[in-house]
Amino acid sequence: MAATSLAEQLQKLTVPQATIYKDDKKKASLLFDPKVAATKDRDTFYEIGLSGLQELIALYEGFRLYEDTLFSLSSKEFERAMQSKEVNQNLDQTIEKFLLLLSPYLLLESSHKALEWLVNRYHIHQYNQDAILALVLPYHETKIFIRFVQILDLKASNRWGWLKPIQKNGIPLAKQLMYNQCISNIDTLQYIAKTTVKYVQEFGERASQLNTVFAFFCSTTIGAINTVKKVKESMINALLPTLMKALESPVIDFRSSAYVILGFLSTKASIKEETLNAIIHKILTTEFDQLSYDMALLINLLYTNQSHITKVSEVILHEMSADVLANFCRHLKKLVEQKINIHPFTLAFLSSILPEVQSDVDEFRSFSQLVEIFIDEVNLKDQQPEKVIKCILDHYNLKKDANNTPDGDESDIEFFDDEGNFSS
16 A cells, blocks of 8 residues: 555656656757757857847747746756656746747747757757647748657657658658548647637737748648548537637638638538537627628528528527628628529528518517618529529418408508509
8 A cells, every 4th residue: 555655646746757868979959960969068059049039039029028937047957857747837838838929930040049948958849749749830841840850759659650751751741641640630630720729819919920820720621621531520520619719710810711611611511500500600790890701701602502501590680780781791792793602591591581570570670671681782683583582472471460451352462563563
């Protein structure tokens, strides 16, 4: 029992292993050959890293925060293998934030110098592989990606073991290899999606600088979807939380990546109606300056490609304002002018809203304006008008009311005769 208790206590105190000291003749380095790096002292690496940080501070003041932490004078004496688990966890968080902030500047020499210190002093190539890959994967066609992969300790890594051919041969990561990995291991795709959200959260108002990150997320996701024979639900589930966050994000490029991915996904997979309604609801109810053309295009594309969704949900109808619909209809009008088919959405909208209009007086007041806006704004002449008319007639409830039709032969419906005159 005593031995077991002692083992448990030791496990709680687990810290990174001291294998980092096993070879004095070689030293991991981004900038130098391992043998050359082994001949340089700690002060040299510190000066290199600190000069890189100072250059980064000149580009963005936010890097100054790390002068007193990762690049402090006392960090020269820091040995993470001798620190407690709690200290190392706090260190990992600081390193991750720094690496995220570095993304827009990764190709600069100043970044490489700063990273050299993190490799030399904090051994991030061994203990912070997820954070490193979050930084370099969007740059997988560059030399810095290859160089980082070459110094990573992949022997004990299950998640990144598939990068061993890159490490061995020193070649860029082929896009198709990336797509195949995302298909065979959904965890990789989910990691890329979640990392994109981390970037947005960390950068806040500066997220417009993340073009490379958004382009990587978008192209990799579409490449994986296009490669797989059948899109599995697990793939959709891995992407959906990030896509939903993107739809309500004020960051235009992040939002646009979601539009592109969802539009392409709708051509390759059948998406659950509940999920589609949640997506459409998010698009129509998230507050921006105004609903964009891309939003309208995506909604129309979803209704066109997902033939099983034949209604607009009551929740969406009840939360859609007249202003939102008017704006949406203006974009639909543009789609019609471009000869784009909006017939599926038209039928879904009319068949959903007409019963609401007729349900009671309050609903009539709420929804009749939406119908009028849609009919007035959108030219349906080339959208299979005979089916549109049939849809309206099928969902129009003609209620007989003795008080309103005393003779039993009058109607509130008016028709046009051949001369264009009204008749009733």
